[in-house]
Amino acid sequence: MKTMLSNGVLISILLGPLCLAQTSQPSEVNDWKPSTLNQPGQQYPQVNSQRLARFRIVAPQAQSVSVGLGGRGGTPLTKGEDGVWTGTTAGPLDEGFHYYHLTVDGGTFNDPGTLNFYGSTRWESGIEIPAHDQDFYALKDVPHGRVQQILFPSKSTNMSRRAFVYTPPDYDKDQTQRYPVLYLQHGWGEDETAWSTQGHANLIMDNLIAEGKTKPFIIVMTYGMTNDAKIGSINSFNIAPFETVLVNELIPYIDANFRTLSDQPHRAMAGLSMGGMETKTITLKHLDVFSHIGLLSGGSISSDDVKNTPGFAKKVKLVFVSYGSRELGGGPGGGRGGFGGDPKANAEALRQAGINSVFYVSPNTAHEFLSWRRSLHELAPLLFKD
Amino acid sequence: MKTMLSNGVLISILLGPLCLAQTSQPSEVNDWKPSTLNQPGQQYPQVNSQRLARFRIVAPQAQSVSVGLGGRGGTPLTKGEDGVWTGTTAGPLDEGFHYYHLTVDGGTFNDPGTLNFYGSTRWESGIEIPAHDQDFYALKDVPHGRVQQILFPSKSTNMSRRAFVYTPPDYDKDQTQRYPVLYLQHGWGEDETAWSTQGHANLIMDNLIAEGKTKPFIIVMTYGMTNDAKIGSINSFNIAPFETVLVNELIPYIDANFRTLSDQPHRAMAGLSMGGMETKTITLKHLDVFSHIGLLSGGSISSDDVKNTPGFAKKVKLVFVSYGSRELGGGPGGGRGGFGGDPKANAEALRQAGINSVFYVSPNTAHEFLSWRRSLHELAPLLFKD
Numbered sequence: 001m002k003t004m005l006s007n008g009v010l011i012s013i014l015l016g017p018l019c020l021a022q023t024s025q026p027s028e029v030n031d032w033k034p035s036t037l038n039q040p041g042q043q044y045p046q047v048n049s050q051r052l053a054r055f056r057i058v059a060p061q062a063q064s065v066s067v068g069l070g071g072r073g074g075t076p077l078t079k080g081e082d083g084v085w086t087g088t089t090a091g092p093l094d095e096g097f098h099y100y101h102l103t104v105d106g107g108t109f110n111d112p113g114t115l116n117f118y119g120s121t122r123w124e125s126g127i128e129i130p131a132h133d134q135d136f137y138a139l140k141d142v143p144h145g146r147v148q149q150i151l152f153p154s155k156s157t158n159m160s161r162r163a164f165v166y167t168p169p170d171y172d173k174d175q176t177q178r179y180p181v182l183y184l185q186h187g188w189g190e191d192e193t194a195w196s197t198q199g200h201a202n203l204i205m206d207n208l209i210a211e212g213k214t215k216p217f218i219i220v221m222t223y224g225m226t227n228d229a230k231i232g233s234i235n236s237f238n239i240a241p242f243e244t245v246l247v248n249e250l251i252p253y254i255d256a257n258f259r260t261l262s263d264q265p266h267r268a269m270a271g272l273s274m275g276g277m278e279t280k281t282i283t284l285k286h287l288d289v290f291s292h293i294g295l296l297s298g299g300s301i302s303s304d305d306v307k308n309t310p311g312f313a314k315k316v317k318l319v320f321v322s323y324g325s326r327e328l329g330g331g332p333g334g335g336r337g338g339f340g341g342d343p344k345a346n347a348e349a350l351r352q353a354g355i356n357s358v359f360y361v362s363p364n365t366a367h368e369f370l371s372w373r374r375s376l377h378e379l380a381p382l383l384f385k386d
Numbered sequence: 387m388k389t390m391l392s393n394g395v396l397i398s399i400l401l402g403p404l405c406l407a408q409t410s411q412p413s414e415v416n417d418w419k420p421s422t423l424n425q426p427g428q429q430y431p432q433v434n435s436q437r438l439a440r441f442r443i444v445a446p447q448a449q450s451v452s453v454g455l456g457g458r459g460g461t462p463l464t465k466g467e468d469g470v471w472t473g474t475t476a477g478p479l480d481e482g483f484h485y486y487h488l489t490v491d492g493g494t495f496n497d498p499g500t501l502n503f504y505g506s507t508r509w510e511s512g513i514e515i516p517a518h519d520q521d522f523y524a525l526k527d528v529p530h531g532r533v534q535q536i537l538f539p540s541k542s543t544n545m546s547r548r549a550f551v552y553t554p555p556d557y558d559k560d561q562t563q564r565y566p567v568l569y570l571q572h573g574w575g576e577d578e579t580a581w582s583t584q585g586h587a588n589l590i591m592d593n594l595i596a597e598g599k600t601k602p603f604i605i606v607m608t609y610g611m612t613n614d615a616k617i618g619s620i621n622s623f624n625i626a627p628f629e630t631v632l633v634n635e636l637i638p639y640i641d642a643n644f645r646t647l648s649d650q651p652h653r654a655m656a657g658l659s660m661g662g663m664e665t666k667t668i669t670l671k672h673l674d675v676f677s678h679i680g681l682l683s684g685g686s687i688s689s690d691d692v693k694n695t696p697g698f699a700k701k702v703k704l705v706f707v708s709y710g711s712r713e714l715g716g717g718p719g720g721g722r723g724g725f726g727g728d729p730k731a732n733a734e735a736l737r738q739a740g741i742n743s744v745f746y747v748s749p750n751t752a753h754e755f756l757s758w759r760r761s762l763h764e765l766a767p768l769l770f771k772d
């Protein structure tokens with residue numbers, strides 16, 4: 001520092017960046033790695049240990065390129081002399097999975113570097129910020145279950161419908177064993193691929209089972225916005241067609257074609273966001289079908305709900321409600337946590353009433369998939385306990 | 387016509403388009419429909435009964451947008467006053483599935499209207515031109531098999547590897563029945579998703595089985611470019627790592643975890659393009675493992691190959707070789723059909739030598755997936771005949 005003090009110019013050069021580092025502009029740590037969701041061989045986008053993301057898009061004649069991630073305005077990219085657009089998010093992103101897209105000269109496109117994931121009723125780019133607890137959904141050297149695509153007949157919609165079915169690792173070993181079933185729903189604008197791709201539901205289960213932390217069970221994931229014609233508009237969403245498909249068609253098909261325990265005590269339903277709303281509506285109406293209920297960032301169940309649903313306390317073995325911490329407002333009624341009442345207070349009221357009620361908050365996550373991966377990880381060990 | 391003749395201006399207006407219709411510019415038939423591979427709710431791209439395709443891309447500030455389909459130069463789009471780019475292919479496309487992408491201001495992007503398919507070592511846009519014979523791979527109201535994702539341990543590559551397994555409709559009904567297995571490989575730049583998405587292998591099998599035209603069998607599809615580090619370069623491709631994964635790891639895993647007939651007479655291998663080359667190399671080296679061989683747009687087997695492979699005539703129950711008609715040149719050695727010699731002549735020579743040798747040509751298709759859908763449809767009924 002002594003030599004610097006003798007040179008005013010040098011001081012100002014050095015103190016400039018130092019000041020910025022103490023305020024809004026942290027100095028970047030140069031440990032960039034390609035996002036794990038990049039297409040094979042693609043180097044960009046990259047993430048570093050500060051949870052910054054940087055992007056690289058080739059579009060030499062473009063006038064403007066920006067990335068819809070990194071705060072309200074997104075991240076504008078700047079064009080280099082080589083015609084390549086680059087830029088880094090102004091601040092750290094939350095841990096976990098994020099959907100995003102590019103805006104190129106006013107048009108919406110995906111980043112050609114990344115894999116695509118179905119969200120917002122379209123296939124979007126995805127980026128993964130490594131989470132400190134990512135081990136629970138990592139692909140490890142443990143016995144793996146399978147994810148199967150099935151096409152089941154649906155008379156009510158006059159078509160074969162698709163579902164994905166997770167069967168636990170030993171499913172094909174012992175042909176006499178039967179398993180409980182969790183029906184697990186995606187959110188608005190997503191589809192039946194979400195839970196086993198961006199959700200890693202299969203890996204979460206494989207790892208929990210390998211550690212002996214959960215009973216093995218089957219998971220069934222199908223498309224929850226059955227009134228396809230209205231795609232893109234949640235306001236026009238009508239649950240009746242999906243309720244029919246799920247309760248009258250899919251469940252009987254699964255029970256006929258998989259080795260399930262097909263009674264109410266061994267059937268659960270859970271869903272994220274809109275899937276949570278579906279779960280609440282359908283389970284409360286069909287308590288002879290479902291015994292375990294999971295609402296992930298998708299409302300909660302109040303004492304009034306219980307009061308208005310005959311047999312609830314006797315028939316329901318678990319009410320699991322979860323949110324990402326960033327979803328919860330300053331108090332009751334605030335933030336997304338608000339619809340249907342304050343979820344924590346509701347959970348506590350149910351517990352006071354003697355119902356097995358669990359409330360979980362995912363730390364430092366928003367209405368995004370890391371909240372839901374963690375929620376499934378918390379929920380699974382609570383299901384189907386005798 | 388009489389009134390037109392009395393008005394020179396009217397005649398020239400009408401004859402203009404008529405002349406064009408007789409030469410290069412056919413008049414468009416206005417029966418446009420969204421491509422069946424569009425993302426949910428997306429209206430563009432569209433195709434009509436003349437096998438033309440038209441595109442619509444929103445990019446108001448872009449300088450140039452073109453589509454890499456429709457002849458050598460692709461299809462340039464033009465910007466309307468609303469900032470929307472539109473254009474129609476200059477001529478008809480072949481029936482079936484085509485990969486493509488957009489060039490927007492010099493950058494490569496996918497069409498936000500379509501689903502993506504893994505080809506050319508990247509996820510590309512896809513469009514489907516309805517084929518006159520598309521019924522054989524249509525989703526129908528017949529019993530459906532399942533496509534399962536499995537993660538199998540691979541010591542040689544020190545990771546869990548992914549494969550997709552098709553099991554026929556009755557697989558879970560009769561737990562005593564065992565099935566033959568076809569190992570089915572994708573082409574260069576594609577991956578293990580290709581055959582069950584753009585290939586419709588599962589639907590082709592479901593339909594054939596429903597019609598009683600093929601024995602039910604299992605199909606296993608895994609990634610064939612095992613030396614991942616060299617992705618994108620076929621010249622550096624080394625088959626040894628894949629051969630180890632397939633023969634020493636995947637096959638034993640499948641035989642241990644599925645109800646297979648695990649002897650040589652009940653095991654086949656087939657592949658398209660590079661997957662055909664892999665099939666030839668691996669089967670000829672392992673005739674105690676495979677009895678049925680299918681090369682789809684991927685070379686052929688010559689009399690010399692037979693001579694150089696001890697036991698060939700006795701061990702091999704079928705050699706199936708196919709090409710799209712547009713792949714075949716004017717004669718021996720011409721076109722793609724050429725590598726490894728003229729495939730038709732080779733097939734005939736094998737037949738003369740008493741080998742069960744079948745040569746199939748898909749009409750009016752090139753090195754694209756309709757050739758391979760049709761080839762699988764021809765191949766399946768020939769497999770595992772006693």
